Amino acid sequence: MEDGMSLVAGTCERVFRDCALPQAIALDPENGEWRGALWSALEETGLATAWVPEEAGGAGASVREGFEALRAAGRHAAAAPLADTLVAGLMLARAGLDVPAGKLAVAPVRSGDRIRLRADGILSGRAGRVPFGREAEHVAVIARADGGDGRGRGDGSDGGSGGGGGYRVALVERARCGLVEGSSLAGDPLDRLDFEGVAPLAVGGRPVSRDEARLFGAASRAALIAGALQAILDLSVDYSRERVAFERPIAKFQAVQQELARLAGEAAAANAAANSAAWALENHDAESDAVLVEVASVKVRAGEAAHAGALIAHQVHGAIGYSREHVLHRYTHRLWAWRDEYGDESEWALRLGEHFARLGADGMWPALTGI
Amino acid sequence: MAQAIQFDPIRLPPEADRLREEVREFLRGEIAAGAFDPHDPAGDAFNREFSRRVGARGWIGMTWPKRYGGQERSYLERYVVNEELLLARAPTRAHFTGDRQSGPVLLRYAPEHIRLDVLPRICRGEVTFCIGMSEPDSGSDLFAAKTRAERDGDGWVVNGRKLWTSGAHHADYMIGLFRTSPPTNANRRHGLTQFLVPLRTTSGISTRPVVNAAGGHDFNEVLFEGARLPGDHVLGEVDGAWKQATSELAYERSGSERFLETIHALIELLRDLGPEPGVREAEGVGRLIAQLHTMRRMSISVAGMLAAGKEPVVEASIVKDLGTNWEQALPDRVRRLAAFVERSERLDAVLAHDTVIAPKLTIQGGTREILRGIIARGLGLR
Structure with a gap:
């Protein structure tokens, strides 16, 4: 453990050391048993919900502590969707939505991908190269809302794609999305998720910035x-x-x-x-x-x-x-x-x-x- | 195993932001009064009167104790003053070395009566310092220095030659590194001593210009022929100068002058590109800004660690290694990004100047190779 490392980062360090030592994984690459054990430990220790406030059922760690935990994960070459689950949890909580347990993904990840939330409450669009997309149980989708209801904060960074609707966070069950599997050059999942015609489980009442x-x-x-x-x-x-x-x-x-x-x-x-x-x-x-x-x-x-x-x-x-x-x-x-x-x-x-x-x-x- | 390399996340405090505004206002007034030209590519001139006015504001030796003329302000405040003067190309040459380097050495190693005499004059911008380390056969290898100081009654007599001594022709004092004993077999660093050398009042010292490759006069050769120094001008331990280097190096190596030397190339590029540059140019500028911002955060981090009483010697070497390589590469990277746009005369002039001074940036004050050796030692490799 490093000097001055927070309790959260220290816990993350320990979980990865106990469950997913990179040297051990490299020596036995076909054996994937560590994956389940690692994720269970990340959930049991509250690391997976670090950025969800305590009153919303999370661990309520600070932003800084969450990033320190991610650095610890990086020190162990984390092949798990911890970062994505943290960011998705943060976005869902900030949008006023309940954060479900389990692995989460964020969409879109690429700047060019656009997802729309139609006036009838149905999503349209897709997101490419979503890290660990197939493993996620739920997805926090940042979607542009059609019509007046979604109007919210302006967003100067929106490369002039037009329209005045704000952005909303939609909670989507991953199993309802189309899935095209891919992988990163490290062999980790990097999947395409299709949201065409998907009805979200919930949509956040508060507009968010697209960014x-x-x-x-x-x-x-x-x-x-x-x-x-x-x-x-x-x-x-x-x-x-x-x-x-x-x-x-x-x-x-x-x-x-x-x-x-x-x-x-x-x-x-x-x-x-x-x-x-x-x-x-x-x-x-x-x-x-x-x-x-x-x-x-x-x-x-x-x-x-x-x-x-x-x-x-x-x-x-x-x-x-x-x-x-x-x-x-x-x-x-x-x-x-x-x-x-x-x-x-x-x-x-x-x-x-x-x-x-x-x-x-x-x-x-x-x-x-x-x- | 090696100590961990650590850059504490440090933000400048609110008093530093207020001070920054004061410095900017002072500089606007100086420029308006014609004290210096902020667009002169060479910049950083010798201007005693300007230094006196900076001193009058309390911005020289500002971290030092008040009894020596200082202000007892923080390293982070000094950081802000330093970077604003650099950005404006203000003529700091008359006080820069004394403020950054020589004053702290005197503060730590000079006898009290000398501190009381010299330090307040540095703070008032009245005296200029130079550093007498390099010699014809001693540059990166400081411990090869041959210029001798021999005991003579109560004092010392110095004979030999210093070379590449920046600013000696303007300087009132030198902090000189002289051989007082031969090295020992057990320790080749043994036998060197630091001295305070009054250049104006000591006979037997002569200075000769050495024009640099860019055509400027900054370097000098300083000849010592039986120059007599009083005994109380020894700084620190006789024969033990090698023990005294560490924290000063952190001050010297980590400041913003280690990455801002060629910054005006980037500023003038931005001017020529205008508000809507092409993708190639904008992407290139963005990379440079990201690198600059990161350097600055690292440099502030070292200043903050110094303020907290730490000795971030390896971190300071990393700042200087990354920073000087960056500022050295900058003119050529700007040149490439400006290849397909109309270049102003001002950018041309900056690039012409910065391109020819670029080689010195990774040599002065510890070469790239020496710095990486220090980092390697910090990693436990040597």
Whole structure:
């Protein structure tokens, strides 16, 4: 357990260590028994409902504590829908809906996917690349409401798709959705969910911003990335001290030291940015410029760190790290997968760049220092 | 195993935001009065009168005790003053080194009467410092320094040559690193001592300019020929300078000057792109902003850890490594993003300047390779 780690993160660390040690999974890849045990433990400890208030039956952890738990999950290459369940629970609770037990998914995940809530209360549209979609029992769908009833908060980020309806959170039974299975490059489910003609179990009375779920989703991926980078730094440092070549541990070679120092820098950047974004999401409104800048920045920077860091870790490990029975790929493949989920670096960079272009040359610095 | 690398999440306190507004207003007044040109690509000139006015505001040595002329304000407030002066390209050269580096060394290692004499003058912007470390055969390897200080009665006599000494031609004082004993077999770092060297009043010291590749005069050669220093000008332990470096390095390495040196290339790019840039340009700018924002958060984090009494030496090295590589790459990345837009003369001038100064950014104050060595040591690799 790290210094200063909260109780929530410490619990998450322990659950993953007890149920889903990445080394053990890598050595026995066909055995999936750990999955059920892990999820049961995440539910029993309240981690799965961390962001649902106590009065709504959840664990009532703070935003910051939830992100710390996700970093701990990242340190164990989490192959479970913890982040998605947290974000879905948060969105459902904030919309005033009851949060069902079990695994949850969020839709849409991609910025281009649109889901409509028709005036007759029926959904239309679909969401691609939903993490762990097939495993989810329920889905928190962020849908644009047709007609006057759904009018709510304006949403400046809605790339001009027209219409005046606000966004609502709809609770949907996953079994009612069409399902096309896919997988991430780490082999985790990444599925298409079809909502055409699906009637939600409930629709939140409060309008929400279209962005809020994606902001939390993107920050959740950054937290996972930050944790995984910390883990592969530790793995790489340990390995470099054990592995002997040319009659000394490879850690003694300056070329290796310099690369590991770079990896440490990338891990530090991802962790610092993830901390900062978590702080912003806890202390500012999701529609504020501060949250946009913090979340976009961390998704870009953590995504870049994921790429650079993964390659350094593989380089330091040599051939053994490229074998299926070694644990490293459980981390590096997820680093590459997570950087694509809830918007990749380019998508968030474009949004950030357009935001700062509007602020202009003389507005950039005041904006950056004002958040 | 190694200590964990830790960047505490730190936000600037409200008093820092108020101070930022004061600094911006002060700078607007200075620019209006013609004290400096905020669009001069070279920027950061030597301007004694400007430094005196900054001193009069209490913004030099602002974290130091009041009895030495300081304000006892926080590192986070100093951080804000520093970054606003940098952004404005204010002429801080006359006080920058004394404020950042030399003052803290004196505060820690100088005898009380010297602290009472020199520190208040730094705070008033009246004296300029330079750092006498590098020599012809000693750069990254500081412990190879050969310039000798030998005991002579109550004092010391210095002979030898310092090289690449930035700002020595303007400086009133040098903090010099001299050899007082040979290294030992057990410790090759043994035998060096830090001294306070009054450059104006000590005979036997001469300074010669060394023009840099960009055509500027910042570097100097400083020659010591029988220069006599009083005994009380020793800073810290004789032969033990190697023990004294740690926390100063954290101040020196983690500030915003380690990533803002070429920031005006990005600002002028934004000006040329206008409010509706193309996708390629907007995406490129967004990446740069994300990286800049992250650097700044890390740098503030180190300032906050210093304020809390920690010694984040490895973290500071990470900030300087990431930051200087970033500011070094920035001119070329801006150049690429500006490839298909109409470039203003101002952006041309900034890029011309920043491109040729870029090489020094990963050399000065600890090379990239030395920094990564420090990080590697922090990881337990050496």
